[in-house]
Amino acid sequence: MKILVLGAGGLGGYFGGRLAQAGADVTFLVRKHRQELLAAHGLRIRSKFGDYSGPVKTALEHEVAGTPWDVIILSCKAYDLDSAIETIRPAVGAKTAVLPLLNGVRHLQHLNDVFGKTHVLGGLAKIVSMVDAEGIVHHLNDWCAITFGEQDGRISERVTRLQALFPADSVKASAVPDIQQKMWEKFVHLATVAGIASLMRASVGEIARVPGGTELLIHFLESNAAVAKAEGHPIPESFLKEYRDLFHDQQLPYVPSLLRDVERHNRCEGDHILGHMLALVNKHHMEPTLHELIHMNLQTYEVRRQAGRF
Known part of the structure; x- marks a missing residue:
């Protein structure tokens, strides 16, 4: 399963980093400065559930088109949704699932309108995390949950496979039939x-x-x-x-x-x-x-x- 994570901040850095730590095929779509930090120091996570430091794959915006991404995780702020859509648009293929972890609910319909409902999963994260000036991701509390699912309520193969990729000791990943609720x-x-x-x-x-x-x-x-x-x-x-x-x-x-x-x-x-x-x-x-x-x-x-x- 090829996964593209938009951003490597507190949210994308934590969940994408844990996927990489578990051996998943993860690439972080980042800006040049963040790419340079990750190249120099790797992705670094500080958490009560275990620290992690290791090299990760990165890509710039012009480098993601043409790859058969299975899942694209959006970890941007809600006010950046329009620019995030344009950034990932070339990367969304015939079988790509877009998984937004944005706050609120209003964004789901917007993503449906752009990519089609079958390409968009519902999702949410429950975590308090941040990235500092050195690029280190700090996990600040006991919450480490990511929840996602198909909008039509099916427990599909793709959400089941994605759930299985997260390490259970540092992420509580749940594929659910009632994601909108x-x-x-x-x-x-x-x-x-x-x-x-x-x-x-x-x-x-x-x-x-x-x-x-x-x-x-x-x-x-x-x-x-x-x-x-x-x-x-x-x-x-x-x-x-x-x-x-x-x-x-x-x-x-x-x-x-x-x-x-x-x-x-x-x-x-x-x-x-x-x-x-x-x-x-x-x-x-x-x-x-x-x-x-x-x-x-x-x-x-x-x-x-x-x-x-x-």
């Missing part, structure tokens, strides 16, 4: 945590230490779950309970990637996650005040960032 569950969780954490500029544990903080997180979680239900994806009570319990943990250091981007003054996925959730709130005529406040807060951040006012 799983994506909605993550969307609800991520919109909740990213929304409140970015509004408060604090970790989940820090918010929980403030009177009313836990209650605010739970209220926003249930509001987002109501949106999912209205869209035909009711969130299981067991899933909601897990996060209600989590939101009581005053020592939890969980900082979502959106807040980490804000704290580094980088572009963030506010519109793609919270903007989309707000649009759905309005579509279903639900109470929009908190969603509007959070979205406006992130829009204002982007105005300041683009003006260089930090």
Whole structure:
């Protein structure tokens, strides 16, 4: 199985690196600077599930056409989706499956429109990771899950083969028949945590230490779950309970990637996650005040960032 991973950052670097570590045929589609770093030092992962350092295959954009790629893993930010599509377009062949690991759910239809539904898998990752200035991938918590599946619910040969390639000791890989439901569950969780954490500029544990903080997180979680239900994806009570319990943990250091981007003054996925959730709130005529406040807060951040006012 020939696998192309777009990017070798925190997400693509971790999961692609673990595939390479297990002996899979993996190539990283990267820019010139990242290619030079990987050539000089190999791909380096630091994780409680075991460190890894080793050489990996890389390619630049003009080098991927004509290869019969079985799977292309997209690990880009949601706001880079259009450019990512153009980058991988020459690499998508008659039997290629595109596996996006982007946040949110809106991107799936866009990819279907471009490549055709049979070429696009649903997917999500549950991990906190980052790449530092030296190109080292740091895995920052206990989460190391990647979940994917066919949009029509089949457990196909290609998803079964892909699941088997991931090393079980460092990746929890799951091929599932209900991938869109799983994506909605993550969307609800991520919109909740990213929304409140970015509004408060604090970790989940820090918010929980403030009177009313836990209650605010739970209220926003249930509001987002109501949106999912209205869209035909009711969130299981067991899933909601897990996060209600989590939101009581005053020592939890969980900082979502959106807040980490804000704290580094980088572009963030506010519109793609919270903007989309707000649009759905309005579509279903639900109470929009908190969603509007959070979205406006992130829009204002982007105005300041683009003006260089930090």
